[in-house]
Amino acid sequence: MADTKANPDVKRGRPRQLSVRDAVLAGAGQLLLQAGIKGFSIEGVARLSGASKVTIYKWWPSKGALALDGFYTLVSPSIDTTLTGDVKQDLVTQVSAVLALFRDTAIGPILAGLIGEAQRDPELAAAIRERWLEPRRRCGVAILEAAQAAGHVRPDLDPTMVLDQIYGPIYLRLLVGHAPLTDDLAATLVRTILSGILASDASERQA
Amino acid sequence: MADTKANPDVKRGRPRQLSVRDAVLAGAGQLLLQAGIKGFSIEGVARLSGASKVTIYKWWPSKGALALDGFYTLVSPSIDTTLTGDVKQDLVTQVSAVLALFRDTAIGPILAGLIGEAQRDPELAAAIRERWLEPRRRCGVAILEAAQAAGHVRPDLDPTMVLDQIYGPIYLRLLVGHAPLTDDLAATLVRTILSGILASDASERQA
Amino acid sequence: MADTKANPDVKRGRPRQLSVRDAVLAGAGQLLLQAGIKGFSIEGVARLSGASKVTIYKWWPSKGALALDGFYTLVSPSIDTTLTGDVKQDLVTQVSAVLALFRDTAIGPILAGLIGEAQRDPELAAAIRERWLEPRRRCGVAILEAAQAAGHVRPDLDPTMVLDQIYGPIYLRLLVGHAPLTDDLAATLVRTILSGILASDASERQA
Amino acid sequence: MADTKANPDVKRGRPRQLSVRDAVLAGAGQLLLQAGIKGFSIEGVARLSGASKVTIYKWWPSKGALALDGFYTLVSPSIDTTLTGDVKQDLVTQVSAVLALFRDTAIGPILAGLIGEAQRDPELAAAIRERWLEPRRRCGVAILEAAQAAGHVRPDLDPTMVLDQIYGPIYLRLLVGHAPLTDDLAATLVRTILSGILASDASERQA
DNA sequence: ATATAATCGAGACGGTACGTCAAGTCTTGTT
């Protein structure tokens, strides 16, 4: 009679029905594809998935969180590139992969929508940073740090900043649409950031 | 009726009461400041400004359009910089001004919110491009083209692309918040894009 | 330009342009026909007639008043019947005329709509009484008073009340629609009110 | 989901909160009393009752339906009269009851307003016929048919038509207001319809 | 077996905002 109360660690009660989770995510992804963030609503996901609103609210803290998870059901085949050791080539390969994703699939606009939504939902913003941006940047950082170690790239530069100068234009165009995401964009961006923009002779003078 | 077609140019009817327009814009700006785009609603602007919803709907085609106009009542003192002819200095000056605007006033987040809203409102996106982005870019383009003409900057580069590589990182940070808008950002971005990131000797080799 | 300077001594200012009045009335009638009271609006009449709302408000005190005037542009050919001196026949003739008007033209439902509107507009109610109901009742009263004078109808009866018992059912059906306005309705109503409903022998006993 | 089809009869979901229904009806009734149909609005009922508009829209298909239901919360103590078998007396009793209801309570004007509203809302018209008019007419028909069976009233008459000639005047006066609903109205109407209006001797002649 | 406890669908509910319509009033310029 010491403690009849069961072990609090032990899971009691009906276990979570994973099919529900999957149905919700599938519905979220589908709705995102069909209607974009503008038409994305928890109510809609509930309708599409057959799950009840309460269930969704129970497992996802916010509309944004759900949208991001739904987004990942659409993108899951992530970008893996094998590195050659050549800074320029490796950067171009990686940037091109992202660019292709944004241009050729629906996820470009959807990601833009998510970033847009993140402006009103700090949690979503954090999630996007942690789950989308950072993982992708780590490869870039790896390339650049390797190049720095090999003496190909100036050691005093912050790789993060360099990546921003490559990816920044892409996201800016994705979000604002002032210029298209062209095929040669990856090569151009990388080339410019590698060699700078100063004229050759001027470069010597300034160096 | 309506048999009086004397002069179609003549303005007939009660002229638009400008105080109403101003009140609405002031209300829009105020609401934007207080509550951000998240809390920005036509209903709210109507309440704040004392104007009726119908009037607002009459003059502004969409929530986004109103928000952008409200935004401009907050930013109107625009950025004017005197050019020296030195590429680096001129670019840093201009970028610093934008950066200061984003960091030290409330308009950074507000603009971010607007760009976010633009993801669901193509009209707003177009308006942002035309009314905010382009005007500001023109100065940058001017600086770069002058530098190209003077032979300081490679003539084969698209000035637009270069600007994207300077401003892109700023907007990316503003929108995603993965890194802060530091004081030295302007200088760093400009320096990197000018000289590139290759190590000095490597630069010579690769060139 | 002929009629613009009618007589400077008498009336000053622009004389009322009669065509406006007519246009408004025509528009009101037309709108009433097309859309019924449900779709009848001052805004609509203004659109249809080309007149401005202010003008309408100036000359008609209320929506109801305008509707009633519009109604009269549709009904103007009023009901005139020649009396024969035979109570029954004269009553049937007159009631039949009203009945035909309600059944065969659109003005039945329109009048019903006006009476409906009158429930929220006392002025309209008064106008309907004075301009529609009373004129029509006067003929009926005349018939009945003549019959009373001739000794054909009981002298102690209020002719008004008798008319109500003939027309009441018609208006009730028009307004509530629980039974149709049949062809023989006039004859039936008049016959019943003339002779009563008691069985012949019972009639003698009870009398 | 929705894999539980165990028992379709079973009530699922949060049960309807009857207090809300009652509050809405009470609010509707109250608003009807205070402001009449002119001031009756769903918005107002929502305010008064504390219920949300959406809830009201969910349960009542139209403004008219809500008004009629609100009306019934005001009249619920319906009219029951015990029949004596004497046509005249029974009719007078019943008609007097209706008359008293119209004169002495606020429901006269309210019912008039509803009938008015029914002119623009066919659903409401049908509801009024079915829920108000018909039930009340059935008693009258019963009285008349009993009298016909007993040989007191002509068997060739349509009881419905007779009732129209008694109630028609009452509703006409209620709706148009050309004459008051006096105390002796019930007796007069019934007496006239029973015996007719022909002078006694004329009656004999015409019979 | 039988509690106990969690999951889940269905749906009610108050709330906020949306975008629209018509009623009226007011203000100009034109005739």
Added chain:
DNA sequence: AACAAGACTTGACGTACCGTCTCGATTATAT
């Protein structure tokens, strides 16, 4: 003046989601 054009406020319309709150049915573990 009379008039058209049109600006403006007010108030209600009907709709869409939001997030919270019951219910009942289901499904597991723990006595």
